[in-house]
Amino acid sequence: MPNVYAFDHKHRKAPMEMKDLLGGKGANLAEMTSVLGLPVPAGFTITTDACRAYMHGGWPEGLTGEVERHVRRLEKAMGKKLGDSSDPLLVSVRSGAKFSMPGMMDTVLNLGLNDASVKGLADQTSDDRFAYDSYRRFISMYGRIVLDIPGEEFDQPFEDAKRVTGVATDAEIPAGDLADLCEKYKEVVERATGQPFPQEPSDQLQGAIEAVFRSWNGARARAYRIREKIDHELGTAVNVQAMVFGNRNDNSGTGVGFTRDPATGAQGEYGDFLVNAQGEDVVAGIRNTLPLSALQERFPHVHTELMEIFARLEAHYRDMCDTEFTIEDGRLWMLQTRVGKRTGKAAFKMAVDMTKRQDWKPPRGVKLTIDKPAPKPWQISKEEAISRVSADHADQLLHPQFAVRPSNLLTKALAASPGAAVGKVYFTADEAVAAAERGEAVILVRSETSPEDVHGMIAAQGILTSRGGLVSHAAVVARGWGKPAVVGAEKVRITGRSFSVGDITVAEGDVISLDGGSGEVALGEVALSPAEPTEEFQSVLKWADSVRKGKMAVRANADNGPDAANARRLGAEGIGLCRTEHMFLADDRLPIVRRMILAETPEEEDAALEELREAQKLDFVAILEAMDNLPVTVRLLDPPLHEFLPSIEELELKAATSGLDAEEQKLLGAAKEWREVNPMLGTRGVRLGVIKPGLYAMQVRALMEAAKERLAAGGKPRVEVMIPLTVTREELALARSWVAGAVESETAGLRRKLDVTIGTMIETPRAAVRADEIAEVADFFSFGTNDLTQMTFGFSRDDVEGRMMAAYLEAGLLKRNPFETIDQPGVGQLVLDAVARGRATVPGLKMGVCGEHGGDPESIAFFRRAGLDYVSCSPFRVPIARLAAAQAVLADG
């Protein structure tokens, strides 16, 4: 297999489908070149295979020769040579992984310049200043990225040059001084590395390619991948492409364009550009940009061509695309495209809009500029629309906004990423992280952000920048994460650890609020209201419901009436887990449980159980009412008893100081008696039922009383009684007998039969392995993947995540936190085995999942493949689970 492919290589399948091998950028460059015939500067892609080979065994054999051959071919295509002293070819070397990682990895521009070719560039362009400016940029970029020289080493000579020449801006430094600066930069390189700056273009190229490979494993990139759940093993491709210069003159420029508005989804082009600038200037948000509409006045023919290209891209990708383009001396070049990132609001709007016919025609009297037939009308199906939106998009629509118009408005700037946030301001990423670790809500305030700030952005609730546009780093990254951000707030003047707006000063630690949907920034805390899901959001969810109907249901985990009602409003089709122990954590109920634990005689225990029954019945009525005619799975008590007892340490302290009363004395005794080293593996679940006979019967009596009350009120209660933490058939059979006995005695003589089934959680490895036997005495299974994960890994669910998960993910020992996304090869295998065994005993046995994984889209896809009938998750997660379940059904065919 070759390691290198030219952009115009005729692949056997569409290159845009080859992101695994060519990376996203390379795949789309090849698509634009070889399929769409768009104006793309020639170049080639070094594959991700080569990067993986490099990571495991160093520079791959044969790669040098392949790169050389492609360079020769590129030189021939361009009619220029790298390093040539009369008319040199210059190339860019850019990373491009399968998934876009904005700003995370390295890029080297202007490669091929050396002491001889800089003169050629000056001659060709008749512009010494341009040539030496390009050379000094190249030396410093190469020095920083390839040779690991700290960027500051190049700052001083640059500032000196500005001072000596007495100019205010970079653009004013005269050519001669830039040439001197190049000499100084070369000295910096020689001092730092002990070697002269490499003059040979093939050495420069190999150095740059290696640097891009290496940057895949840089700290920034690794942190980003953990956050975005991208596999460390994928590797990056490297794209080597002939340079075009947006900074050649005032007839040049560079920009970023979207085929629709990525923030709102509105139809029509969107983006910005800069005259006489290089691409990085737009993305970095260093200069304030012009909107794309201004392109129409400034470069009308480029605007026309770009609009045609946008229409072709949308029709071809059948989706919104974002692009980077450069105008070199009046000529348009496309440097990149991809299906564009978008906000949640935009994602749902575009998905729904695109189910209607999309038909582009050139404006009257305008000829096509690309030598290909005009794009055909197109539209997507509702199923495609469902697949176009992600859980993150839905999450964004479920984000809060300002509830009131803020009275202390500081400024209104660009609304870069929706959602509102309140927090204390911090001005550096490190301080933001430190404050977040202290438990503070943080707003990170920066003039602009760069990849160095990413950890601070992750830690912050919201981001505010004083410079940059809607496609600046801060905006793109925040939008991708659904993190509220307001950018380009020019009235915000940052000085050290405070900022001012007019005569108001906001110091580090002061509270501000921002709304990334409206662009408003206010002093102090503004009340937030929950988000309003849009009409399009509701449409897509409705479509999703019809796709998954009868195939995968979504229930909620809820333990009281109001939560159950809310879950039903959010689309839950029943309760998959009612944790009855949660009914006892309230202040007024805790003493009753304690009385039960402390009971010394059967009479005392019965009395306590009777009180519990009364309390539980009320809750059961409320839940059954909220979920009338929908299944409600009530899990019998599964508490580690210590959760209901006071802390031993506190009681002992009190004993030693003010002394304990009689009740407290007893509690201390009980707390000591029931203390367990890892209580999550102790006296819980059905085990508790075994040593406290009567407990489960009491709960079932309460439940049946509630159900009868609902029946009498004309309701249709559907009850599923669930036994937790089962390990053997015999244990479940015993528990089942208590439950069945209580059901029997409570419902005897009823005219209308109550709909009651009895099942179990599968949450221990043994239960999974012996699921065939357990199914003999179960009407249903519900996988408790929280405990199943804990017990399969031997990871204490209470301790491991805080202490070691970050280190495990960082070191690549785990690809995902298994408590968040199901570990398919391990825990998932147990689920698969249990499904097969259970259904071997009882074909079609009803099965669901109620661990936290029930709300995780990737896990939901797995549960669908495993054949589960439903997932159950927290009420607020229900809309996302509905969407994910439909996507899983679609993916599964």
Ligand code: PEP
């Ligand atoms: C589980 O273990 O997955 C479960 C749902 O039960 P709990 O989290 O209450 O132990």
Ligand code: MG
């Ligand atoms: Mg459990």
